[in-house]
Amino acid sequence: MITVSLEHELTTPSTTPITLCGFSISNYYNKVKLSLLEKNIPFAEALVFTSQSEEMLAESPMGKVPFLRTPRGVLTESQVLTEFIEDSWPEPALYPRDSFERAKCRELIEHIELHLELPARRLYAEAFFGGSVSEETKKEVAILLEKGLKSLARLARFAPFIGGDSFTHADCAAWVHLPLVSQCTRKIYGRDFLEDALPQAKAYLKMVGERPHAQKVNADRKAGMEAFMSRSKK
Ligand SMILES: N[C@@H](CCC(=O)N[C@@H](CS)C(=O)NCC(=O)O)C(=O)O
Numbered sequence: 289m290i291t292v293s294l295e296h297e298l299t300t301p302s303t304t305p306i307t308l309c310g311f312s313i314s315n316y317y318n319k320v321k322l323s324l325l326e327k328n329i330p331f332a333e334a335l336v337f338t339s340q341s342e343e344m345l346a347e348s349p350m351g352k353v354p355f356l357r358t359p360r361g362v363l364t365e366s367q368v369l370t371e372f373i374e375d376s377w378p379e380p381a382l383y384p385r386d387s388f389e390r391a392k393c394r395e396l397i398e399h400i401e402l403h404l405e406l407p408a409r410r411l412y413a414e415a416f417f418g419g420s421v422s423e424e425t426k427k428e429v430a431i432l433l434e435k436g437l438k439s440l441a442r443l444a445r446f447a448p449f450i451g452g453d454s455f456t457h458a459d460c461a462a463w464v465h466l467p468l469v470s471q472c473t474r475k476i477y478g479r480d481f482l483e484d485a486l487p488q489a490k491a492y493l494k495m496v497g498e499r500p501h502a503q504k505v506n507a508d509r510k511a512g513m514e515a516f517m518s519r520s521k522k
Pocket residue numbers: 313314315316317338350351352353354364365366367
């Protein structure tokens with residue numbers, strides 16, 4: 289595990305209460321980072337790559353990122369981090385106050401992660417990392433993605449945000465995950481499944497991407513890409 293501390297500009301080292309661990313090309317890392325930035329929560333970032341070393345597993349039992357170091361211990365699973373962040377710093381709220389609308393928001397996040405990001409992830413090796421994926425997997429994933437996208441078309445509101453009229457954690461999730469569905473389907477199947485199923489998504493993603501905090505996440509992602517690629521070649 290490689291750990292490098294990157295103090296976030298909002299923080300000072302001595303008062304930093306939480307540290308987001310992972311790397312800036314991870315969509316799950318960026319989901320949480322965008323939520324933290326949008327809520328103006330002071331945090332530090334530590335560059336940690338996925339690994340199965342004892343040192344890593346002691347903090348992140350699956351060896352995955354992101355994880356969050358807090359004064360009371362470590363938390364894993366990005367959605368758990370999101371919920372912890374919202375519970376610990378309720379203002380500004382990134383979930384609706386109404387319990388049903390709040391649940392609808394979480395439904396969108398679950399939906400995007402379970403039915404879109406997870407199947408799409410099975411293509412990443414070939415789409416992004418120079419590996420290969422079997423024809424069988426490609427067929428299976430295509431069916432899952434078509435179904436997931438049809439279903440998202442029923443759930444997403446784009447009015448103008450994915451859950452309605454305010455920016456929420458669901459936008460943080462949609463903005464990091466949905467572009468990967470576009471990119472990997474274009475690469476693997478030669479057409480953009482997202483564009484075909486949800487033509488409104490493109491303008492929506494552009495709108496979210498214009499938010500200053502999204503731009504910061506994107507700039508860090510681009511800077512991190514080169515470091516990650518040179519590390520994976522070694
Ligand atoms: N369910 C996890 C997924 C996180 C995840 O898959 N992270 C990727 C990086 S984007 C990872 O750590 N992959 C390494 C692995 O699966 O061992 C979460 O929401 O935090």
